[in-house]
Amino acid sequence: MQNNMLAMILAGGRGSRLHDLTNKVAKPAVSYGGKYRIIDFPLSNCANSGIDVVGVLTQYESVLLNSYVAAGGRWGLDSKDSGVFVLPPREKADANLDVYRGTADAITQNIDFIDAYDPEYLLILSGDHIYKMDYSEMLAYHNAKNADATIAVIGVPMKEASRFGIMNTDEDGKIVEFEEKPAQPKSNLASMGIYIFTWKVLRKILLADMKKADSSHDFGKDIIPAFLEEGRTLMAYEFKGYWKDVGTIDSLWEANMDLLDRKNPLNLNDPRWRIYTEDVSTLPQYIGPEASVSNAYITQGCKVGGEVKNSVLFTNAAVAPGAKVIDSVLMPGAVVEEGAVVTRALVADGVRIGKGAVVGSADSENILLVAKRVKGVE
Amino acid sequence: MAKAFGIVSSSGAHFQVKGMQEFRPISAFSFMGRYRIIDFPISNMSNSGIDRVHVYINSPRPRSLTEHLGSGRIYNINSKRGKLQMLFANADEMNTIYNTDIAGYAENLEIIERTHEEYVVITSDYMVFAQNFDELLNKHIESGADITMLYHKTSTAKEHYLNCNALNLNKQKGVVSIEPNLGNTKDKNISMDTYVMSKELFIDLIKSARRLSSVFTLAQIINARIEELDVRAIQHKGFFAAVTDLKSYFDSNMALLDIKKAEELVNPNWPIYTRTTDSCPTQFFEGSDVRNSFISNGCLIEGTVENSVIGRGCIIKKGAVVKNCVMLAYAEVGEGVHAENQIIDKWSKIIRTKEVVSEADNPGYVRREDTL
Numbered sequence: 001m002q003n004n005m006l007a008m009i010l011a012g013g014r015g016s017r018l019h020d021l022t023n024k025v026a027k028p029a030v031s032y033g034g035k036y037r038i039i040d041f042p043l044s045n046c047a048n049s050g051i052d053v054v055g056v057l058t059q060y061e062s063v064l065l066n067s068y069v070a071a072g073g074r075w076g077l078d079s080k081d082s083g084v085f086v087l088p089p090r091e092k093a094d095a096n097l098d099v100y101r102g103t104a105d106a107i108t109q110n111i112d113f114i115d116a117y118d119p120e121y122l123l124i125l126s127g128d129h130i131y132k133m134d135y136s137e138m139l140a141y142h143n144a145k146n147a148d149a150t151i152a153v154i155g156v157p158m159k160e161a162s163r164f165g166i167m168n169t170d171e172d173g174k175i176v177e178f179e180e181k182p183a184q185p186k187s188n189l190a191s192m193g194i195y196i197f198t199w200k201v202l203r204k205i206l207l208a209d210m211k212k213a214d215s216s217h218d219f220g221k222d223i224i225p226a227f228l229e230e231g232r233t234l235m236a237y238e239f240k241g242y243w244k245d246v247g248t249i250d251s252l253w254e255a256n257m258d259l260l261d262r263k264n265p266l267n268l269n270d271p272r273w274r275i276y277t278e279d280v281s282t283l284p285q286y287i288g289p290e291a292s293v294s295n296a297y298i299t300q301g302c303k304v305g306g307e308v309k310n311s312v313l314f315t316n317a318a319v320a321p322g323a324k325v326i327d328s329v330l331m332p333g334a335v336v337e338e339g340a341v342v343t344r345a346l347v348a349d350g351v352r353i354g355k356g357a358v359v360g361s362a363d364s365e366n367i368l369l370v371a372k373r374v375k376g377v378e
Numbered sequence: 379m380a381k382a383f384g385i386v387s388s389s390g391a392h393f394q395v396k397g398m399q400e401f402r403p404i405s406a407f408s409f410m411g412r413y414r415i416i417d418f419p420i421s422n423m424s425n426s427g428i429d430r431v432h433v434y435i436n437s438p439r440p441r442s443l444t445e446h447l448g449s450g451r452i453y454n455i456n457s458k459r460g461k462l463q464m465l466f467a468n469a470d471e472m473n474t475i476y477n478t479d480i481a482g483y484a485e486n487l488e489i490i491e492r493t494h495e496e497y498v499v500i501t502s503d504y505m506v507f508a509q510n511f512d513e514l515l516n517k518h519i520e521s522g523a524d525i526t527m528l529y530h531k532t533s534t535a536k537e538h539y540l541n542c543n544a545l546n547l548n549k550q551k552g553v554v555s556i557e558p559n560l561g562n563t564k565d566k567n568i569s570m571d572t573y574v575m576s577k578e579l580f581i582d583l584i585k586s587a588r589r590l591s592s593v594f595t596l597a598q599i600i601n602a603r604i605e606e607l608d609v610r611a612i613q614h615k616g617f618f619a620a621v622t623d624l625k626s627y628f629d630s631n632m633a634l635l636d637i638k639k640a641e642e643l644v645n646p647n648w649p650i651y652t653r654t655t656d657s658c659p660t661q662f663f664e665g666s667d668v669r670n671s672f673i674s675n676g677c678l679i680e681g682t683v684e685n686s687v688i689g690r691g692c693i694i695k696k697g698a699v700v701k702n703c704v705m706l707a708y709a710e711v712g713e714g715v716h717a718e719n720q721i722i723d724k725w726s727k728i729i730r731t732k733e734v735v736s737e738a739d740n741p742g743y744v745r746r747e748d749t750l
Contacts, residue, residue, distance in 0.1 A: 035675070275658070279654040281652075283644050283672070284673060285674075287668045287673060287683075293666060295663060297660075297661055303637070
């Protein structure tokens, strides 16, 4: 293993505030940015940071997610010494099949997997965040500070801080207190759910946590407080860059719209830090003779015959001649038929907007999720 | 188990695409923005269930081709049962007349002999078409013919497919003779350099060709033995292009801007595989005006693009006009530049010359990595 660090991605969450988008797939498998799925980000970050072995902890609606991440070659994680391993809950000789009862429990139930690689460090990631980050730099920080655990934090606006898990630190960046969604936040450093642990320390604390009847087996609620209680060195590693937890339809839409910004700090066009994804065999995108495309982010396989403005079109999306797509996101295979108008909407995978139909409106407060076929109007 | 192994033959030395070919063989030319020409014959093989494919290489500059093919995994070939092999034919730099397809086969005869399959399907590396070779093989076996060839009927042979082989057929679609298209008549049956035969006959043809002449091609030895062999031809329908010079390269890319033709060539039932570069989607800025064009991923477009095929990662700046152009990957057309009827090769930049315009019947060529 390069850099002696193994990564575990927590990808079991449903993301129920994404409504119909996560009826059939877990949130990490939700499409983003034209050609990606959200989990491509942590996986590509791992590959680009020189991490060879990645375990993906799945639970909710995991058929698609499991088969998707199992093809580790997509992220270059298929050399002899590397791999992406799908780790759903399993039955064991000494324990019955049980769901992952919390984020920490998901790791504890896979201690045998981790031990088999004998890593010095364990990197815990969330499968549903969009950002680019070099974990090897975070590891260097962890080592330089002789930390037992290092938590990546990002500065959020003070007025929003009460929505996050907030780290209160001393002047050296040492975490002195952790508050989950504090009513009166003392700092604006929010946990990004990215942790580096010195494995043997975490291992002990996880095993102790297993025995606590009142524990929810959660990193934020139980494990981090246990580290603090033991007087362990917990460091905050401040990340400066684009980071988005797309919890709602509005924020998923917004994260897509961010890509239209020329100065977008996420910059997916950087050859030094590519985000890798599934390779699809389709024609390049075709823009028709009467099309009008402006301020748009469009990918392979799309067919545009009509007007597309301030919008993001995912793989194989189609906009027929005479149709209009404005301030909207068309997920993979979504089709807008002739004369239809889509405004401020997020059209789910494969959904068809019939001829002449009008969906969404320019002055709506929220983004409209269109998850079912919309009939055309005569 | 597949009954046939495949050969993608190397285009003859008689085809020279000026400019472009100085940097790579025709088979490695970019096509429709995201493909290379070789993706078509190999995907045809792969989609037909042929998973042992020999690719012949006799170019003095094979780097871009070998890099593209890699292990062959991109072509959806079973990595244990199947294999994509690159076979190098020693190119004679002194006299290119020696660089025939047969010379390559003779040089690699042991490898051909060691294959387990009973039949061979041979196809060309400079032509673009979709064809199910499994269907062709079954028809060949049913017919009992010695050799089955594929041809495309054209009525523009005076201007197109020059120096490609043409088939003279009798009424029963038997091949009477094979001769080069010298452009003397408009109606011709252009050979698609695609053959199905038994491995045994193939080896016999290689050996007999070597005995008769050191510069015989496969078409020539078949023609020389046409009396004793039962050679039949099957007509191909659908899109067909032979890239034999700069004009045909340009025209074949342009012809596919007809989306119906493009979707007939590449579709979910007949995918064409290629190497991904993991580029992000293409970004169109405010003020961009794009019409009737294929755009690959990773481009940044702010100007006007019309009737063009744009490769990956191209940059088209504000006020630029790209009209009837084939732009290869990572090329750039700068602010206010007007480019028309051009083939703009990889990594080149048109930024200081504000007008690069040619006629449609004689497209211009901007060299790889040049800055204008």
